[in-house]
Amino acid sequence: MLSPVALAAGDFLTWRIRLPDSGSKFSGRQIVQFAVRKTKNHCLANGDSSSPPCEKGEKRMEQYTTQMDAARRGIVTKELEIVAKKERMTVEELMPLVAEGKVAICANKHHTCIDPEGVGSMLRTKINVNLGVSRDCKDYDVEMEKVMAAVSMGAHAIMDLSSHGNTIPFRRKLTAECPAMIGTVPIYDSVIHYQRELATLTAKDFIDVVRLHAEDGVDFVTLHCGITRKTIEQIRKHKRKMNIVSRGGSLVFAWMCMTGEENPFYEYYDEILEICREHDVTISLGDACRPGCLADASDVCQIEELVRLGELTKRAWEKDVQVMVEGPGHMPMDQIAANMKIQQSICMGAPFYVLGPLVTDIAPGYDHITSAIGGAIAAQNGAAFLCYVTPAEHLALPNVEDVKQGIIASKIAAHAADIAKGVRGAREIDDKMADARRVLDWDAQWECAIDPETAKAIWNSRKPEHEDTCSMCGKFCAVRSMNKALAGEYIDIL
Numbered sequence: 001m002l003s004p005v006a007l008a009a010g011d012f013l014t015w016r017i018r019l020p021d022s023g024s025k026f027s028g029r030q031i032v033q034f035a036v037r038k039t040k041n042h043c044l045a046n047g048d049s050s051s052p053p054c055e056k057g058e059k060r061m062e063q064y065t066t067q068m069d070a071a072r073r074g075i076v077t078k079e080l081e082i083v084a085k086k087e088r089m090t091v092e093e094l095m096p097l098v099a100e101g102k103v104a105i106c107a108n109k110h111h112t113c114i115d116p117e118g119v120g121s122m123l124r125t126k127i128n129v130n131l132g133v134s135r136d137c138k139d140y141d142v143e144m145e146k147v148m149a150a151v152s153m154g155a156h157a158i159m160d161l162s163s164h165g166n167t168i169p170f171r172r173k174l175t176a177e178c179p180a181m182i183g184t185v186p187i188y189d190s191v192i193h194y195q196r197e198l199a200t201l202t203a204k205d206f207i208d209v210v211r212l213h214a215e216d217g218v219d220f221v222t223l224h225c226g227i228t229r230k231t232i233e234q235i236r237k238h239k240r241k242m243n244i245v246s247r248g249g250s251l252v253f254a255w256m257c258m259t260g261e262e263n264p265f266y267e268y269y270d271e272i273l274e275i276c277r278e279h280d281v282t283i284s285l286g287d288a289c290r291p292g293c294l295a296d297a298s299d300v301c302q303i304e305e306l307v308r309l310g311e312l313t314k315r316a317w318e319k320d321v322q323v324m325v326e327g328p329g330h331m332p333m334d335q336i337a338a339n340m341k342i343q344q345s346i347c348m349g350a351p352f353y354v355l356g357p358l359v360t361d362i363a364p365g366y367d368h369i370t371s372a373i374g375g376a377i378a379a380q381n382g383a384a385f386l387c388y389v390t391p392a393e394h395l396a397l398p399n400v401e402d403v404k405q406g407i408i409a410s411k412i413a414a415h416a417a418d419i420a421k422g423v424r425g426a427r428e429i430d431d432k433m434a435d436a437r438r439v440l441d442w443d444a445q446w447e448c449a450i451d452p453e454t455a456k457a458i459w460n461s462r463k464p465e466h467e468d469t470c471s472m473c474g475k476f477c478a479v480r481s482m483n484k485a486l487a488g489e490y491i492d493i494l
Helices: 067-073 078-086 091-100 140-152 168-177 186-194 203-215 229-238 247-259 269-279 300-318 333-346 367-380 400-420 428-438 442-448 452-461 478-486
Strands: 002-008 012-017 032-037 126-131 157-160 181-184 220-223 282-285 323-327 352-355 385-387
Touching (some): 067 078, 067 091, 078 091, 140 400, 157 168, 168 181, 186 220, 282 300, 367 385, 367 400, 385 400, 442 452
Parallel strands (some): 126 157, 181 220, 323 352
Antiparallel strands (some): 002 012
């Protein structure tokens, strides 16, 4: 664990860090101590009070490999400073959380236009937007329109899940121009990058695509490292209703079945860690066995994979590589909180990144709602990162309007959870909205609204006779009546 142990003359905050026993330089019986100067843009590593300050722009990237490595060395990166300010935390509060792995700052060294965010259960819940072309919908201009809409609406991350054509120009455009975190799933790109059938690809082919994405500036990669050849027998034995619904997980499973070889992302995990360490790419450990229906939730296949993801998390941390762990999926409401707690225990507090969870299977066309319900419960109980779900889920590639609806639903879920778990400043905007409603200040209400354009359009489309009310109540408006009564004014109704 990581805990403050001393304050020296009010200038330095010192921590000792102990990680689970694993034979690494940060593990077991060895305790690493570091101190960070509390003034801006200065750092001291390894408790050496003679170390020079790290001035802005002074080759700071050469002093560390990853954000986790920097935090463990006591180096205050500009990304950490920005995240601390956004989260209303001090550097001294945030740094140990990054060092421990409980917060990930996904920021590839080559993604220089990024507006960094922190992902962790104690921070504001973050939102990811999936997009990308497919064989049936392959207009990259439309995808860029989705990107622009997502960023303008406050999405924190964009995942390019393109599965057709030359993906390189679009991916590089994202990392060159988009300030949000950028994620990918390299196994999708492997088939289309080499233009070869899945069974003909080698382990080296897969690893080389991971390296290509890292070099292109991708901030996090989803890798389905947690399934092995043992999983093949489990799936056959336990006879799930929906088998594997993860697209990447199904590709890994199929490749293992056709080649007879072990999962390359598991077998060559150490090589992947070296790539991620070099470029500061966060690994998002994919949940290949996430439940695709309520009947499969919390089954042996899901939990067994989660245990392996916990082991892989520890191995990544030993190499200073940041990790997020992906989670369900479809899940009954009464199982969500327990699943969040199990993940936190098995994966030692690594940020949990969930798809939904979707709390019912019968709402195609409305799965942005089923996932928002599950997402709010998940985030309240420890999930750090919500992958949005759109009305097009299970039906089609989402269009721009689908993307908007998915983002709004996920933002509502994230915000509701942040209020419930007491994230700093989360409820301030709600209190401002209440103040605006009390005095019937419509312009102030639009400023507080999560989707002001829609709110204003609805009000304008059915304008009331008296503009200090709405067309639902008119002069029967309770707020209007109370304001007049408390002011001693006559209350006219007719």
